Amino acid sequence: MCISTPNGSYYLPKDKYLEWKNRDENLPKYKTRASNAGSLNNDPYNLFCSTPIEIYSFIDEDLNNFEYLKNFPEDKKMQMYKLGTVAHEVGHNLYTNLLDNSLKNEWQSIIDGVGHLTYYSEKYSAGIHGKGMRYDEEFAEAIRLITTNRDYLEQKFPKIYSFLIKVFPELVKKDSDIK
Secondary structure, three states, X not given: OEEEEOOEEEEOOHHHHHHHHHHOOOHHHHEEOEEEOHHHOOOOOOOOOOOOEEEOOOOOOOHHXXXXXXXXXXXXXXXXXXXHHHHHHHHHHHHHHHOOHHHHHHHHHHHHHHOOOOHHHHHHHHOOOOOOOOHHHHHHHHXXXXXXXXXXHHHHOHHHHHHHXXXXXXXXXXXXXXX
């Protein structure tokens, strides 16, 4: 478990995290589930896109907050949440390394019209990471949604779905499209 507070980051075993949580009700807002250093890629030729992703912990996560998971059976929700977290972190790399400025501007315009895609991105923009819309977080959440619940994304956010199809058609193929 990684806790990133204004005073530094702490790596805690589950029992120590739960002990700290009992003393500080605000501790869960500092919990880090995963991180991604690959979005800091500085390769001037864009030949190599390193994607180091670290997964910390999913302790104490209330999956009922996530609308896109509501139709999954209870025993599958955590599995889809974890898969979505990995996809989210890869999404940061896609945003940083594969979208040019024109596509980022188009993305920002779409998000300005749509708003937050998930509970996580809404909470993130209002939390310890600052205030305001984070376009990279919204993009990473779009990748989470297309990976875990494509139908939800297509129905609830058709402009986002269309953008992803246009920019990354290989990411949005349905099983029935694969031959």
